[in-house]
Amino acid sequence: MSDENRPKKKAGGTITTSMIILILVGLVVLGGALSTFFQVDATEQAVITRLGRYNRTKGAGLHFKIPFGIEQHFIVPTELNQSMSFGYRALEPGVQTVYDTRDYPEESVMLTGDINIIDVEWVIQFLITDPQNWLFNVDDPYKTISDISKSVINRLVGDESLNAVLGPARPAIEDQARQDMNVIFDDYELGINVTTVELKNVLPPSGRVEEAFKDVQDAQQDMERLINEGQQAYNTEIPRARGEKERAIQTAQGYANERVNQAEGDVARFIAVLGEYSNDPDTTRTRLYYEMVEEVFQDAETTNLIDRDLQNFLPLLNLNQQQGQTQGGTQ
Numbered sequence: 001m002s003d004e005n006r007p008k009k010k011a012g013g014t015i016t017t018s019m020i021i022l023i024l025v026g027l028v029v030l031g032g033a034l035s036t037f038f039q040v041d042a043t044e045q046a047v048i049t050r051l052g053r054y055n056r057t058k059g060a061g062l063h064f065k066i067p068f069g070i071e072q073h074f075i076v077p078t079e080l081n082q083s084m085s086f087g088y089r090a091l092e093p094g095v096q097t098v099y100d101t102r103d104y105p106e107e108s109v110m111l112t113g114d115i116n117i118i119d120v121e122w123v124i125q126f127l128i129t130d131p132q133n134w135l136f137n138v139d140d141p142y143k144t145i146s147d148i149s150k151s152v153i154n155r156l157v158g159d160e161s162l163n164a165v166l167g168p169a170r171p172a173i174e175d176q177a178r179q180d181m182n183v184i185f186d187d188y189e190l191g192i193n194v195t196t197v198e199l200k201n202v203l204p205p206s207g208r209v210e211e212a213f214k215d216v217q218d219a220q221q222d223m224e225r226l227i228n229e230g231q232q233a234y235n236t237e238i239p240r241a242r243g244e245k246e247r248a249i250q251t252a253q254g255y256a257n258e259r260v261n262q263a264e265g266d267v268a269r270f271i272a273v274l275g276e277y278s279n280d281p282d283t284t285r286t287r288l289y290y291e292m293v294e295e296v297f298q299d300a301e302t303t304n305l306i307d308r309d310l311q312n313f314l315p316l317l318n319l320n321q322q323q324g325q326t327q328g329g330t331q
Helices: 013-034 131-136 141-158 162-166 170-188 208-279 281-297 319-330
Strands: 037-040 045-050 053-058 061-064 071-076 082-086 090-092 109-111 117-128 192-203
Touching: 037 045, 045 131, 053 131, 071 131, 082 141, 109 141, 117 141, 117 162, 141 170, 141 192, 162 170, 170 192, 208 281
Parallel strands: none
Antiparallel strands: 037 061, 045 053, 045 071, 082 117, 109 117, 117 192
């Protein structure tokens, strides 16, 4: 039989099949290895389920799970302060936030306690505190947060008058709304904690009423500014006045100590003189008289002697003139 009619063997047929099997096995092993490990960031937690049932929760780091879909992990941002806005939308949050120009009156327009319509825009911020509850207890947690938030704000605004919502009641509404939302979310076991509720824009009905309320708000802002300026002046002047008071007190105290010391010295000197006077009254009396005369006449420029028996001055002796003449004659 010639070579041309002889049946040809399929070159490398067995090798090709083996290679395909090895490649498939390698892909399976690689896929299993890749699905075995997962990374969790510092601001996250991972919830692991086994065959669809909750198994465990892991924090930050590299973790292991059973591959091939037997165990699955779900990353939950537990340290990220998330926010939801109502009545407006922030398209690009940041230092210069870009807002959506559209209005959402179905969220923000509500009725006050004195039967007035008001437009309230607000934002809430919350943290996920229990990732297991967040994933499994509520079908749509974000919609639940939205519905509860709108319900609470509508109720609180409905309990206040229009003027109160526009002014003094805003901080109380924000604080009470945060507390009420947390109570409801705890009852639902949603696994979150509302940290902040802030009323952004609270607007009265449009038209002349809105202009009047804007004037009222401007007046309130001016009042707050003047109060702050007065407080600043108070904080400046009061410490200065207290410093002057302390300085005056210290000066007076020093003067008092000086006078007391001087008086005590005079008393001690008088007691000493009294003791000498008791020992020799005549000598002490004469000495005191001379000291008194010396003290009285120490600043006098001329000296005049007066006879006590005469009515006029007695020009007995001019000591200064005589001294000058003597010095002149000597020269």
